[in-house]
């Protein structure tokens with residue numbers, strides 16, 4: 811049985827919604843700050859690697875700068891701790907040091 815994501819990390823959410831990160835679609839919690847959705851992609855989906863110790867998580871030093879776009883919109887610089895996740899959000903660049911990992915290969919047994 812799949813465990814339920816820890817609300818102490820991501821905050822409360824009702825459902826997962828699709829966002830696009832560097833061209834790939836991920837289902838992440840709706841309505842949470844983008845930085846928490848990026849943690850979800852790392853901790854729950856195993857597809858991202860970031861050094862979380864370098865982030866303030868509270869919009870003070872600009873450490874989470876990335877480029878995002880609303881559905882159908884152009885890209886703009888934004889802080890991942892400020893942007894709220896909604897369906898169709900597009901992340902065009904990750905905060906510095908972020909690496910999107912390839913999908914794990916699952917065995918057929």
Ligand code: FES
Nearest residue numbers: 867869872874891
């Ligand atoms: S996490 Fe530091 S400004 Fe966003």
